[in-house]
Amino acid sequence: MFAGNKADKDKGVIPGDIAVWILIFAEISEFALFFVIFIVAKAHHPEVFAEGVLQLDTFSGISNTFILLTSSFFIAKGVQAIRLGRVKESQKWIIYTFLCGAAYCCVKAWEYHINSQRGIGIETDLFFTIYYYLTFNHLLHVMFGMCGLLWVYLRSRFNAYSIEQHEGLEAAACYWHMVDLAWIIIFPLLYVLI
């Protein structure tokens, strides 16, 4: 949590900066388009989508949800720490978040491997075409977010952030939360709702 207070509320403070929020709005709009396409395609082919959900490895989906939610908690702790001027502690939370991102990538790779062993590919049916498009696109966003985390970690190591100046770290944190928010919708759509 950004340790906001009454003064922040009165000022209408923007976590990070406005540029990162424009990027976030563009990204979530892109995901929203995918979700609408998914809803429409599912309405047209309910049997294909119901069967597709049952073929996926739900455990991988749950694991990745837990990993991303935990990573969001870690980066929130990192921002909280830097707002209190605890640079070293903040660096520790950034690293934990980065490791969660790496774990997400590993689980996703494992899931794709299981799918390929079961003979499931991007051209299997419409469900899997959208599944691969959505999840791979999300995976790219996770990787991009990890690059951002690595960047702010390195900057932090060179004393770029302090209690007064930590806009860059907040911006990377906001982007990372966006990645988590997108997954909060992707998970039930692909793995849960039949």
Place this chain on the structure above:
Amino acid sequence: MVLNCTERNANKRLIITWLTLLMLTLVSVFFVEAATAYSISNNVISGVLVCFIVALKGRLVIDNLIGLRLANKNIRGVMLSYFYVLPLLIALGIIFPDIIVNMTSLGS
């Protein structure tokens, strides 16, 4: 490390939010698994509950993890509306698939 009262409350809020998010994930899976296990052919109720949970999870992340509860209200408004509109669309897709098919079909 000595934590003052405000920090302790902030920490507590973060931890409770995180654990609630994990629990809600399991509950949403349980709803659908239970509906499937008890051969409830109509998944509308479990689907709508899952959509409600998605909206709730979105709000928790936006308010407590990103911290928009105490920040710019315009950005918070856009983010929250995203998490009200999309789960609603998904729920409508579950409840009224025929209407969506009619709206998105070309010709008869």
